Amino acid sequence: MVSNGLKDIARIFEGNVFRIPDYQRGYSWTKKQLDDFWEDLENLSDNRNHYTGVLILEKVKTYSKWENDLWLIDKKGYSPYYVVDGQQRLITIIILIQTILEKLKNNEQLNYNSKEEIAEKYISQSKGRGISKTFIFGYEKDNPSYEFLKTKIFGVKSNSSQDIETLYTANLEFAKKFFRESIENFSIPKMEKLFKKITRLLKFNVYEIEEDLDVFIAFETMNNRGKKLSHLELMKNRIIYLSTLLENEPCDKDALRRNVNDAWKTIYEYLGKNKKNPLDDDTYLKNHWIMYFKYSRKTANDYTNFLLEEKFTAKNLLKGGLSADDIQEYITSIQDSVKIWYFIHNPNSSNYDSEIKKWLVKLNNIGFSAFKPLVMAILHKVDKVSSNEIVEILKIMEKYIFLIFKISRRQSNTGDSEFYRFAKLFYYDDLSIDDIKQQITVWIFGNDGWGGYFDKNKFFDYIEDMFEMRGKKGFYSWNGLKYVLYEYDYSLQEHSKEEHKKIDWKEFNKEKKKKNYITIEHIYPKKGQDCWNKYFGEYSEDEKFKLCNSLGNLLPLSQRKNSSLQNDCFDKKKHQDNGKIGYFNGSYSENEVAQKENWTPKEILERGLEIIKFMEERWDIELGDDKEKKELLNIDFLEE
Numbered sequence: 001m002v003s004n005g006l007k008d009i010a011r012i013f014e015g016n017v018f019r020i021p022d023y024q025r026g027y028s029w030t031k032k033q034l035d036d037f038w039e040d041l042e043n044l045s046d047n048r049n050h051y052t053g054v055l056i057l058e059k060v061k062t063y064s065k066w067e068n069d070l071w072l073i074d075k076k077g078y079s080p081y082y083v084v085d086g087q088q089r090l091i092t093i094i095i096l097i098q099t100i101l102e103k104l105k106n107n108e109q110l111n112y113n114s115k116e117e118i119a120e121k122y123i124s125q126s127k128g129r130g131i132s133k134t135f136i137f138g139y140e141k142d143n144p145s146y147e148f149l150k151t152k153i154f155g156v157k158s159n160s161s162q163d164i165e166t167l168y169t170a171n172l173e174f175a176k177k178f179f180r181e182s183i184e185n186f187s188i189p190k191m192e193k194l195f196k197k198i199t200r201l202l203k204f205n206v207y208e209i210e211e212d213l214d215v216f217i218a219f220e221t222m223n224n225r226g227k228k229l230s231h232l233e234l235m236k237n238r239i240i241y242l243s244t245l246l247e248n249e250p251c252d253k254d255a256l257r258r259n260v261n262d263a264w265k266t267i268y269e270y271l272g273k274n275k276k277n278p279l280d281d282d283t284y285l286k287n288h289w290i291m292y293f294k295y296s297r298k299t300a301n302d303y304t305n306f307l308l309e310e311k312f313t314a315k316n317l318l319k320g321g322l323s324a325d326d327i328q329e330y331i332t333s334i335q336d337s338v339k340i341w342y343f344i345h346n347p348n349s350s351n352y353d354s355e356i357k358k359w360l361v362k363l364n365n366i367g368f369s370a371f372k373p374l375v376m377a378i379l380h381k382v383d384k385v386s387s388n389e390i391v392e393i394l395k396i397m398e399k400y401i402f403l404i405f406k407i408s409r410r411q412s413n414t415g416d417s418e419f420y421r422f423a424k425l426f427y428y429d430d431l432s433i434d435d436i437k438q439q440i441t442v443w444i445f446g447n448d449g450w451g452g453y454f455d456k457n458k459f460f461d462y463i464e465d466m467f468e469m470r471g472k473k474g475f476y477s478w479n480g481l482k483y484v485l486y487e488y489d490y491s492l493q494e495h496s497k498e499e500h501k502k503i504d505w506k507e508f509n510k511e512k513k514k515k516n517y518i519t520i521e522h523i524y525p526k527k528g529q530d531c532w533n534k535y536f537g538e539y540s541e542d543e544k545f546k547l548c549n550s551l552g553n554l555l556p557l558s559q560r561k562n563s564s565l566q567n568d569c570f571d572k573k574k575h576q577d578n579g580k581i582g583y584f585n586g587s588y589s590e591n592e593v594a595q596k597e598n599w600t601p602k603e604i605l606e607r608g609l610e611i612i613k614f615m616e617e618r619w620d621i622e623l624g625d626d627k628e629k630k631e632l633l634n635i636d637f638l639e640e
Contacts, residue, residue: 007206009093010199012055013122013136017069018090019060020139021082022261023240025233026168026268027091027145027175034178037092044197055086055204065141071127072134084209092175093198094137097122098154099179100191108188110195118195123154144265145169152176164265167272167281230281231304236264238312239327245317246324256324263335270342279345288337290373291427292330295420340379344372352379353387359394365505366483369405370416371397373423374436380427389433396440399619403444406480407459407621414453415443456623460632467546467634474549474634476520482508485520485556485589488614492588502587503556521557522548523573523599531569535600546634547601552608555589570599601638608633 020026029037044050060066060080063073072078083090097118104115124135133156139146144164150156152169153176183191243256271279289295289303293311296302316322343350347360360375368375375397378390404410422439425431446452467474475481489503524532526548536544547553574594575582583590596603612629616622623629630636 004207006203008200008203012204012206015077016079016081017072017134018081018083018137020087022140022143022257023237024087025229026166027088027171028168029088029092029171029175031174031178034092034175038182041194041197044201046193046196049201049203052089052202052204053086055090055206056084056209057206058082058084058209068132069134072125086204090137093202094122095153095172095175096179096198099176099183100195103183103186103191110192124156144269145172148172164269165272166268167278168268170272170275170278231308232267232281232285235285235307235312236260238308239331242312242314242317242327245314248324252324256328259328260331263331266335267338270338273342274346277345279341284338284341287341287373287376288334290420291377291423292333294424295417297417337376337380340376344375344379352382355391356387356394359391359398362398363394365486366398366401369401370419374419374426377423377427385433393433393437396437400440400444402480402483402619403454403621406483408453408455409458409462410453454621456621463632463634467549474546475551475554476549481520481554484611484615485554487618488611489556489587489589491614491618492592496588508556519557521555523553523555523593524548524604525567527567529567529569535598543637547604550604550608550633550635551611552604552606552633555593556587557590601635605630605633605635605638608635
């Protein structure tokens with residue numbers, strides 16, 4: 001039994017078995033928390049205690065479902081505990097101990113403790129001939145983190161491994177890798193010091209909870225130390241707590257609790273499915289709330305206030321404002337929706353029609369603005385609505401985002417309340433695809449005397465400012481430039497009938513400080529060699545600046561190639577002497593430019609007009625006659 005008070009890990013693990021209960025979140029520590037923990041260990045002297053935090057435990061009274069652990073509890077007298085608070089530090093310490101054990105050879109000891117003795121105290125014990133193993137610390141049964149902890153962290157083979165990976169299992173894997181690298185060059189004496197620190201010098205203030213229901217409240221209020229709980233994690237705990245207050249039959253309450261666990265298992269599986277780009281907990285929770293419940297924009301935290309302080313509360317449940325059916329419908333929806341949410345962000349992993357994937361990719365590239373809840377609602381009906389209808393609505397969304405925000409320069413929240421309202425209406429079959437298309441089109445172009453939000457004059461004024469304002473560089477400073485050049489290159493690819501993309505949007509949209517990004521080059525350079533004077537020498541410095549930063553003179557190019565070409569003459573930019581670097585073997589846009597014999601103001605004008613023509617056709621707009629377009633390009637000083 002663990003008595004209350006200040007205790008080290010060696011005493012805490014003396015004769016006890018620990019499990020993370022189902023209402024708890026998984027392992028949430030990332031590099032920042034691990035760095036802080038490791039720094040504390042490194043700075044801790046060999047003979048000084050370090051207060052690590054609170055460890056809140058709940059004595060398990062009914063453990064009949066712990067089949068694999070019963071022999072250790074009933075026969076060897078171990079005490080079973082749930083870890084209510086402190087699991088993040090506890091798991092971290094256990095992972096570190098396991099990493100140390102893996103570095104030890106079988107005949108090596110730490111502080112006169114054999115490798116086998118350490119493993120039996122902190123990791124696992126075997127019954128009989130060793131076929132059945134009981135883990136001293138772990139999650140409750142059926143939690144994918146438990147299987148991952150046993151197989152990938154402790155290295156034990158499991159016939160029941162589900163191969164489910166989540167955000168939490170990714171964190172477990174990272175922690176193991178972090179500690180493996182941290183102790184890679186440790187000698188035995190150095191590992192002995194480390195082992196003493198983590199088992200004897202780290203002190204927890206241990207507290208045992210006595211009342212069953214208090215545990216849920218403790219989890220919400222006390223677990224905000226360290227890495228704060230996400231609202232999605234709080235929602236799981238809250239719903240499980242509410243299930244204990246229902247007046248339903250015990251079997252129904254148990255079934256609801258299982259359904260909650262299954263739902264959140266699925267949620268975290270899909271949020272973490274793309275390891276390179278995991279999806280945020282609370283962003284998903286908020287977008288689902290917008291689709292499922294009535295959206296409001298009174299405060300930034302409206303969705304959390306509604307979910308945790310109005311809807312899913314004990315008061316609302318006991319007053320009859322919330323039933324078991326309401327809870328079940330909500331968890332079913334949030335479980336089903338997370339798969340759609342994942343495919344929205346990873347279209348090519350879906351089984352959607354190829355055109356749906358194509359336009360979801362475009363929306364990912366330009367940014368969904370306020371349309372994500374509506375897209376999620378629409379994809380819920382993918383079996384009821386034709387692919388053509390879905391493609392058309394995705395197209396109109398992309399058009400709205402480009403024309404309203406990139407061209408007309410409207411505020412970023414323009415229309416968001418209306419589109420959020422559409423999401424709920426469509427989800428509950430109170431609005432049709434045609435209604436949505438018509439209303440978004442009205443928002444763009446207007447109707448019945450209302451002009452809509454598209455305004456080309458705002459774009460003309462904005463680009464003019466980009467040329468006139470100090471520190472700005474004309475079209476080069478336009479935040480819609482990358483998307484236009486990327487889409488223009490894609491159109492050239494389609495016309496060429498080639499299937500291979502030559503520009504990767506993720507590389508194109510990377511920050512400049514990152515490696516292997518694609519940048520935008522000035523074909524006629526800002527500081528060119530003398531060879532450029534033949535065509536540009538007659539112009540003033542202001543006119544050269546405008547020619548340099550006009551739309552037709554800007555070309556997507558890999559950073560490495562741009563650094564190589566820099567201020568070279570046009571002939572060398574097209575085809576370098578080494579035959580390896582040049583426009584001729586680059587993107588479709590580079591290939592197009594490489595066909596030109598010379599690069600003069602005339603070519604800059606012609607290419608600028610061609611890209612504007614593409615914009616007009618691509619987004620179904622008119623930007624004026626040739627005179628107006630030359631003004632937009634800011635090179636109307638050129639003679640005909």
